[in-house]
Amino acid sequence: MMQVLRGELRERELPFTHQREAIAQILFESTRHMSADDVAAALRQRGEHAGKATVYRTLALLVELGLATEHDFDEGFKRYETQVGAAQHDHMICTECGQVSTFTNPELDRILAEVAAEHGFEAITRQVKVFGTCSETASCRDAQQAYRSVRSTS
Ligand SMILES: [Zn+2]
């Protein structure tokens, strides 16, 4: 990945700075869906320093180079994940704690392909986002309970 990045930067005559490398490294090594703040926090943990603008610019550059994917999960900020080597997957987003989990389902793939074909549509890429509450933390479970009781009384 780093090799690809280095090559792409050279081609565009952009400098391969230490900061860019550190930011890319953090994202490439992570299996999470990181916000710019997450990346900045991880940088600080490594004792690296980069301004917020540098983090944003570098993440945008990685997306532009096709090395990362940008997601908007309606949280008011973007999240990023590495593109290369990442299998196609869909996302579940907890609106309580912000945890993003991933899933794959061949049946869902088949249905979406079928729907596209029915509409004479050639699908290039797709994204399924499920919003709700996870069961990881106590407050998430409380929220789940609350949603369920609202649903059962209506
Ligand atoms: Zn949660």
Ligand SMILES: [Zn+2]
């Ligand atoms: Zn993902």
